[in-house]
Amino acid sequence: MLSNLFNLFSLLGSNGILPMELMQCIVNEPPPGLSDELYSAELVDFVNCCLQKEASHRFLPEQLCCHALVSSYHQSSMEKNQALVAHWICSQLAVKS
Secondary structure (H helix, E strand, O other), X not given: OHHHHHXXXXXXXXXXXXXXXXXXXXXHOOOOOOOOOXXXXXXXXXXXXXXXXXXXXXXXXXXXXXXXXXXXXXXOOHHHHHHHHHHHHHHHHHHHO
């Protein structure tokens, strides 16, 4: 009985959302985004390109490398842009591990 109660509490998120409620939000609600009042237009657009629900509308890594946010670093080649993105992804994965 106590273990079932523990399992129920472990399923609750920080906002008290059950997994099925969370799935319903993901399916039925628009994707999250950044406020254009707090962030640059380029960053807001970059995040929007990444968080499209439909895979066919979501940018591919190659497209993201050509995005205005990435190209604003004034790097001269696609390889350098890919290295920048790859480095950032690796650093994020290391933080979450």
